[in-house]
Amino acid sequence: MENVVQRLLKCSTSTFFQLHIVNCTGLGEEGVKAAVATSRLERGKLRRRTRAAVETGVGHREPGPRTRRCPQIAFCPAFCDPDSLPPRVGWIAAGALASIPTPAAHGSAPSIHKHGSSMASNSSSSGGSDRQRIAQQRLRIIAGHLQRPAGDDSALLAAECKDQGSKSDASSEEKTVPRRRQEIMKWNGWGYSDSRFLFNKKGQAEFTGKRYKLSGMIIPGLKEWFEGTFGANLQHKSPATPILNSSAVRPPTLNEAFVEELKSTGVPFSHDAEDRVFRAYGHCVHEIFALREGRIGRVPDLVVWPNCHNDVVKIVELACKHNVCLIPYGGGTSVSSALECPSEETRSIVSLDTSQMNRILWIDEKNLTAHVEAGIVGQDLERLLNESGYCTGHEPDSMEFSSLGGWVATRASGMKKNIYGNIEDLVVHIKMVTPRGVIEKSCQGPRMSTGPDVHHFILGSEGTLGVVTEVTMKIRPMPEYQKYGSVVFPNFEQGVACLREVAKQRCAPASIRLMDNEQFKFGHALKPQVSSIFTSFLDGLKKIYITKFKGFDPNRLCVATLLFEGNREKVLQHEKQVYDIAAKFGGLAAGEDNGQRGYMLTFVIAYLRDLGMDYYVMGESFETSVPWDRVLDICQNVKARIVHECKERGVQFTPLSTCRVTQTYDAGACVYFYFGFNYRGLSDPVHVYEQVEHAAREEILANGGSLSHHHGVGKLRKEWMSETVSNVGIGMLKSVKDYVDPNNIFGNRNLF
Amino acid sequence: MQHRDPMLQKRDEFEDMLEERRNSSDLRYALRCYTPVLYKGVTPCTAGALKNMVLQSAQIHFVIGQVSNETGRAVDDIQEEASAILEEMAHSLQLSTVRFFAFTLSKVFKTLFRSICVNEEGIQRLQQAIQEHPVVLLPSHRSYMDFLLMSYILYTYDLALPVIAAGMDFMGMKFVGEMLRMSGAFFIRRSFGGDKLYWAVFSEYVKTMLKNGFAPVEFFLEGTRSRTSKSLTPKLGLLNIAMDPFLKGEVFDVHLVPVSISYERILEEALYARELLGVPKPKESTSGLFKARKVLSEDYGSIHVYFGQPVSVRRLSQGKVDRGQFNLTPRHIPKRPSEEIHSFVNDSAYGLVRAQEENMVLKPWVLLASLLLQNHHGDQASGRARGMALDELTEQAVWLRDLSRQYGAFLHWPDHVPPPEVVSSSLSLHRGLLTITEGRVQLASEQAGGPAGPGEPPPVGPEEELLRQAVTVLSCVSYRNQALHVFLRPALLASAVHAASSSGKQEIFNSFSFLRNMFSNEFILCPGATVQDFEEACFLLVKTGALQVSQQEVVEVVVTERGHRTLAFLTSVLDPFLQGYQVVCRFLSEEANEALTEKQFVPTVRKFIIKRLLAGRLRYTEVLSSDLQKNALAALLRLGAVRKIKGAEPGTLKVNKVMVHSLEDALVWWDSHELPGLDNKINNNPLMDAAVK
Numbered sequence A: 001m002e003n004v005v006q007r008l009l010k011c012s013t014s015t016f017f018q019l020h021i022v023n024c025t026g027l028g029e030e031g032v033k034a035a036v037a038t039s040r041l042e043r044g045k046l047r048r049r050t051r052a053a054v055e056t057g058v059g060h061r062e063p064g065p066r067t068r069r070c071p072q073i074a075f076c077p078a079f080c081d082p083d084s085l086p087p088r089v090g091w092i093a094a095g096a097l098a099s100i101p102t103p104a105a106h107g108s109a110p111s112i113h114k115h116g117s118s119m120a121s122n123s124s125s126s127g128g129s130d131r132q133r134i135a136q137q138r139l140r141i142i143a144g145h146l147q148r149p150a151g152d153d154s155a156l157l158a159a160e161c162k163d164q165g166s167k168s169d170a171s172s173e174e175k176t177v178p179r180r181r182q183e184i185m186k187w188n189g190w191g192y193s194d195s196r197f198l199f200n201k202k203g204q205a206e207f208t209g210k211r212y213k214l215s216g217m218i219i220p221g222l223k224e225w226f227e228g229t230f231g232a233n234l235q236h237k238s239p240a241t242p243i244l245n246s247s248a249v250r251p252p253t254l255n256e257a258f259v260e261e262l263k264s265t266g267v268p269f270s271h272d273a274e275d276r277v278f279r280a281y282g283h284c285v286h287e288i289f290a291l292r293e294g295r296i297g298r299v300p301d302l303v304v305w306p307n308c309h310n311d312v313v314k315i316v317e318l319a320c321k322h323n324v325c326l327i328p329y330g331g332g333t334s335v336s337s338a339l340e341c342p343s344e345e346t347r348s349i350v351s352l353d354t355s356q357m358n359r360i361l362w363i364d365e366k367n368l369t370a371h372v373e374a375g376i377v378g379q380d381l382e383r384l385l386n387e388s389g390y391c392t393g394h395e396p397d398s399m400e401f402s403s404l405g406g407w408v409a410t411r412a413s414g415m416k417k418n419i420y421g422n423i424e425d426l427v428v429h430i431k432m433v434t435p436r437g438v439i440e441k442s443c444q445g446p447r448m449s450t451g452p453d454v455h456h457f458i459l460g461s462e463g464t465l466g467v468v469t470e471v472t473m474k475i476r477p478m479p480e481y482q483k484y485g486s487v488v489f490p491n492f493e494q495g496v497a498c499l500r501e502v503a504k505q506r507c508a509p510a511s512i513r514l515m516d517n518e519q520f521k522f523g524h525a526l527k528p529q530v531s532s533i534f535t536s537f538l539d540g541l542k543k544i545y546i547t548k549f550k551g552f553d554p555n556r557l558c559v560a561t562l563l564f565e566g567n568r569e570k571v572l573q574h575e576k577q578v579y580d581i582a583a584k585f586g587g588l589a590a591g592e593d594n595g596q597r598g599y600m601l602t603f604v605i606a607y608l609r610d611l612g613m614d615y616y617v618m619g620e621s622f623e624t625s626v627p628w629d630r631v632l633d634i635c636q637n638v639k640a641r642i643v644h645e646c647k648e649r650g651v652q653f654t655p656l657s658t659c660r661v662t663q664t665y666d667a668g669a670c671v672y673f674y675f676g677f678n679y680r681g682l683s684d685p686v687h688v689y690e691q692v693e694h695a696a697r698e699e700i701l702a703n704g705g706s707l708s709h710h711h712g713v714g715k716l717r718k719e720w721m722s723e724t725v726s727n728v729g730i731g732m733l734k735s736v737k738d739y740v741d742p743n744n745i746f747g748n749r750n751l752f
Numbered sequence B: 001m002q003h004r005d006p007m008l009q010k011r012d013e014f015e016d017m018l019e020e021r022r023n024s025s026d027l028r029y030a031l032r033c034y035t036p037v038l039y040k041g042v043t044p045c046t047a048g049a050l051k052n053m054v055l056q057s058a059q060i061h062f063v064i065g066q067v068s069n070e071t072g073r074a075v076d077d078i079q080e081e082a083s084a085i086l087e088e089m090a091h092s093l094q095l096s097t098v099r100f101f102a103f104t105l106s107k108v109f110k111t112l113f114r115s116i117c118v119n120e121e122g123i124q125r126l127q128q129a130i131q132e133h134p135v136v137l138l139p140s141h142r143s144y145m146d147f148l149l150m151s152y153i154l155y156t157y158d159l160a161l162p163v164i165a166a167g168m169d170f171m172g173m174k175f176v177g178e179m180l181r182m183s184g185a186f187f188i189r190r191s192f193g194g195d196k197l198y199w200a201v202f203s204e205y206v207k208t209m210l211k212n213g214f215a216p217v218e219f220f221l222e223g224t225r226s227r228t229s230k231s232l233t234p235k236l237g238l239l240n241i242a243m244d245p246f247l248k249g250e251v252f253d254v255h256l257v258p259v260s261i262s263y264e265r266i267l268e269e270a271l272y273a274r275e276l277l278g279v280p281k282p283k284e285s286t287s288g289l290f291k292a293r294k295v296l297s298e299d300y301g302s303i304h305v306y307f308g309q310p311v312s313v314r315r316l317s318q319g320k321v322d323r324g325q326f327n328l329t330p331r332h333i334p335k336r337p338s339e340e341i342h343s344f345v346n347d348s349a350y351g352l353v354r355a356q357e358e359n360m361v362l363k364p365w366v367l368l369a370s371l372l373l374q375n376h377h378g379d380q381a382s383g384r385a386r387g388m389a390l391d392e393l394t395e396q397a398v399w400l401r402d403l404s405r406q407y408g409a410f411l412h413w414p415d416h417v418p419p420p421e422v423v424s425s426s427l428s429l430h431r432g433l434l435t436i437t438e439g440r441v442q443l444a445s446e447q448a449g450g451p452a453g454p455g456e457p458p459p460v461g462p463e464e465e466l467l468r469q470a471v472t473v474l475s476c477v478s479y480r481n482q483a484l485h486v487f488l489r490p491a492l493l494a495s496a497v498h499a500a501s502s503s504g505k506q507e508i509f510n511s512f513s514f515l516r517n518m519f520s521n522e523f524i525l526c527p528g529a530t531v532q533d534f535e536e537a538c539f540l541l542v543k544t545g546a547l548q549v550s551q552q553e554v555v556e557v558v559v560t561e562r563g564h565r566t567l568a569f570l571t572s573v574l575d576p577f578l579q580g581y582q583v584v585c586r587f588l589s590e591e592a593n594e595a596l597t598e599k600q601f602v603p604t605v606r607k608f609i610i611k612r613l614l615a616g617r618l619r620y621t622e623v624l625s626s627d628l629q630k631n632a633l634a635a636l637l638r639l640g641a642v643r644k645i646k647g648a649e650p651g652t653l654k655v656n657k658v659m660v661h662s663l664e665d666a667l668v669w670w671d672s673h674e675l676p677g678l679d680n681k682i683n684n685n686p687l688m689d690a691a692v693k
Helices: A002-016 A018-023 A029-056 A065-073 A089-098 A130-147 A155-159 A166-174 A222-230 A256-265 A273-278 A285-292 A309-322 A378-387 A404-410 A492-504 A517-525 A533-549 A568-584 A592-614 A628-648 A685-702 A718-740 B018-023 B026-031 B047-055 B058-071 B075-089 B095-112 B120-132 B145-156 B168-172 B174-182 B196-212 B237-247 B269-276 B286-297 B313-317 B339-358 B364-382 B390-406 B419-429 B462-482 B484-499 B505-518 B530-543 B563-590 B598-614 B626-639 B657-671 B686-692
Strands: A197-199 A205-207 A302-304 A325-329 A349-353 A360-364 A369-373 A427-434 A437-439 A467-474 A481-489 A511-515 A558-566 A617-627 A656-664 A668-678 B115-118 B135-139 B163-167 B185-188 B255-263 B302-307 B434-437 B440-443 B547-551 B555-559 B642-645 B652-655
Touching (some): A205 A222, A222 A517, A222 A592, A222 A668, A256 A309, A273 A302, A285 A617, A309 A325, A309 A467, A325 A467, A360 A378, A481 A568, A481 A592, A492 A511, A492 A568, A492 A628, A517 A558, A517 A656, A558 A568, A592 A617, A592 A668, A628 A685, A668 A685, B018 B095, B047 B075, B047 B196, B058 B075, B075 B196, B095 B174, B115 B120, B115 B145, B120 B302, B135 B339, B145 B302, B174 B185, B196 B237, B255 B313, B255 B339, B269 B462, B269 B626, B313 B339, B364 B563, B390 B419, B390 B563, B462 B484, B462 B598, B484 B505, B484 B530, B484 B563, B505 B530, B505 B555, B505 B626, B505 B657, B530 B547, B563 B598, B598 B652, B626 B642, B626 B657
Parallel strands (some): A325 A349
Antiparallel strands (some): A197 A205, A360 A369, A369 A467, A511 A558, A617 A668, A656 A668, B547 B555
């Protein structure tokens, strides 16, 4: 039987890599096929081993019997009848596989919380039939591989659209992002509907759902931290409007001619109220707050779901023809008011949702690139590439929901940029549809001297010039080994000095982040309930060692979290180098667990904001980049400014004002600020919030910080653009806009 | 424009801190437990560690490199020099020395003063500020006492002891200099023009202390003791340094605390007068200080120290300074402050000096001195030295008391005591300056050189006599000057009304503006606030019924019946200054030759004035004050009527005689008491226009 599987696998790979192989010269086709198949398998094994190693927290270990046996339980009806599965099921199922290391699947063994792969999926897993389920999923993957290119034996694949008929409908349940987002996501909060924090009847915090490592767990320390930090009280609730009231949504202003012609193209669209509301907002605090109160402003009049580049070309043509305003929509994770419909817009507004353009069109192993439709969300992209043994390594904190096109349009940054680079480093080729036509480069040369790089008109254009439809991205073989780590510093100053030194020596791990004392405490409050007395005893010992023996002041110490990637030997060597530097700045290694929890925080913090809003606490984060010599000053001043402004504006309880350094560069760092306050008793909390954030941004700019490191400008930070890039700079941007989109079809009015 | 009524200004109550000293042991007080709270709870830093921080700073490194490049000297060599500069400069605050001072000063203060009154609410505000932000203390400077007194007060209230910028001249007194150093003074050279290294070390030293919040930094905005009791034009150097950490984002904020110290009787009273008259001030020496022991036997009344509202530099700079201007060059590279920052610091400095002025406590004697001086000059004009009857003086004083209160003066007039008693007790404290015979008071004419001037040869000629008389007059003037800031703006308006040929508001404003501009080196007049000052003056005069502003076709300003007294008083406040500037102009147009240098200016103009005074052609003895002469010259330089040229002799003055002459004309005209029938002289004077602008 194993032979069969091997053969099947080989087969799937070869067809999968068809495009690439066609391009290959010099190697016999068979030889290449074989080579590819083997290497892929090898990598697959390696990867599984690595994960197992990290999961058990012991280090490199042979894969457990469960994993090894997987291919052997291979038979099931689905496998026998590949046709019964739509083409993309396999891909999606791969995601389900990646989500296996959830606590449910692994019992009490600590499991890795790794972005994209383990963090979330749509599938629900139940403890009992795990083994069977895993097996089934693996089969589905294989089936998918087998079946996927069936009938697509030409190189035209990339240009073709997916079927829009019954097949895709059948598969919509399996997609991470369905057309109807409301099926799985909250309409007035962050993320999946089934995942949220709440205080249970006993007043203990818990996280619902089954998607995350923290799901289903009790977080005993959160209540005390929450009440102590914000002066909040569980008795004082500020619940959200539970249901979206469609009658609150203004009826759409439709451009009939446009709609008629759109119908004839066959591109799916909707003017359903829910669909439209979902595309009218990002995740700024004022947006979410309004939704929670059931207040709905101007929303798009129509939502359209192109399935491929050509669909987009058609839509843009029609929009130009009928003078309709287009607002591209990717993952909807904007925090810059970029998705807000301009109130002055009188034309019909069409939201162009790219979420259904989510295929990897080809992978080129020779050049290590992948050509991907821009609507794919981060977790799917990583998951699908992982299946082939690759990754992009681009992991922005929003990667569960944010899309490739969105990253390009906002100049996104991922937490592992130290190894993989930011989006501008990752992109090799971009295709964008504009009212003037399609812009793309003629080749995939890794660097060109052909005047200013036209990619840089696209990167960061925030949907003002067109829609990014396809992107060729660099890919890397998946890392063989991953290791988390953490270092405790006696104070923030020392921590920053250490990060600076690490950057100077250019030995930054995949990720290195420094949390200030407040965040350290926050992270601590998020520790799930410990089942074993031994663990809590150990924690106690650690605490005593650090605070008593080493003399760290618990109110000043701070922690850096680390993530190392690469081959095992190098990781260990690298780890030693970094810990040695840390020691010079008084840093003490504080274990993998702390590090891991730090990264987990990144993903749950957005959920936590919703919890806060249930109890009169409003919060937001914002970021900047700043030269090294300014890091400490900017942290201190912005935090102080927030506190100061809150006081000035009548906020009764001192707000949470905290920061962390999340990225290091040769010449500076990226700093993230978190700000939350208790708004009970304020008549217009959003206004207070906005004033404080405005003041904080002014403070950032006055302290030599940038307007944004990766969130973008949107409409929220527009007012500072001219001082940021100078008037001439604005003029340059405007002249590009005037040429590319003279009628302001892409009328979201972001940037300037 | 709406004006806040200065009368409504709320001020704190005072507590006498000597009272406790009189009732409990000074020794125990000096040895008590002293545990001040520092900024954000930082631990204090030893003087040595502080020096190291400074020498290792990026700024010093940079400047050392720069100097080395420019001069070709070895880096080590320059480093050594920097270290030596720091050694010469740095304080070495020691608690034991502070305790010594606490003990001795308690003894001294109790002997000299009746009370030292401090507003305790101000102390509380200061305490709060010290914990939250780096703090700069900005006391007014009228006496050597000032900074010892400040440290004494802070020690008493358990506040962090300040480090104090002191002039190098103190270092002349070997022992005392070191004592002061150990009580927190650090010493800066009076001038270090082009010395980059010195500037770098100095500014870095101050900034390091400030940024880290090791101690409040204290310095005198006015730069030196005011010999005239008028606030001096603020010096910007140290304020620039103090604001720099905020402007460059190194601290969240810096709080500036103006402190107003008012002495009922100034220790250096006669010393100052003599200095202004050209008797050089004795070099500070330890032995000189001991000679001053004589002062211990005198009664110096009380001291009032008012800690003003802390001023946040952050708030002050809001909308005025773009801190982003430091974004493009490394912050440790020294840069000349931009125009924007310069004018911000300048405005702030004026504002702070104004804040000092406003909280300066005025004693009844200040009003009496004003009245007595006016009377004195009246007497001189009429040639009869009669003095003032006590009851007349009392009546006028009460009138002036009410007027000054309406103008917002911080007057400490004991209202529960009958006015005649207030007057007589005030007079008795200053009896050295007066002669009281047959119920009439006048300035002492036969005064033997004031309390601190023994051993002078008996008067030999009219010149000596004149100078001796002048010592008394200038001493009195220094008290009158304490109230000048209260009357200044109304006085400028009164003079403008008086001088303007019509009562149109615009014309009066032009005339006001000319005067204000002319005197902006003499008084604290915030740059660019002409309109505001004018409106304030109008508001006050209208409020007190001295003027009416009728709004027919043109806005007209009319003097009311009862306003004449007020206006007469107010114009006579400015008269001596008008005459002083005028005579300086006269001197420059008549006597100045090609070779006149800045250095020679004061002695020669003084000779000129003495001649004219003796000839009876000048009314005001106080124009002998070198302060006034220098200010007049500065104004003329500013207006371009006189130019400094780089001749053979540095600082040679080149006089534009036409311009000086017409300025003099303008001033004469203001000064003349009968309104001449000249028409539109002001408006037709092109120079006036230039000056107004």
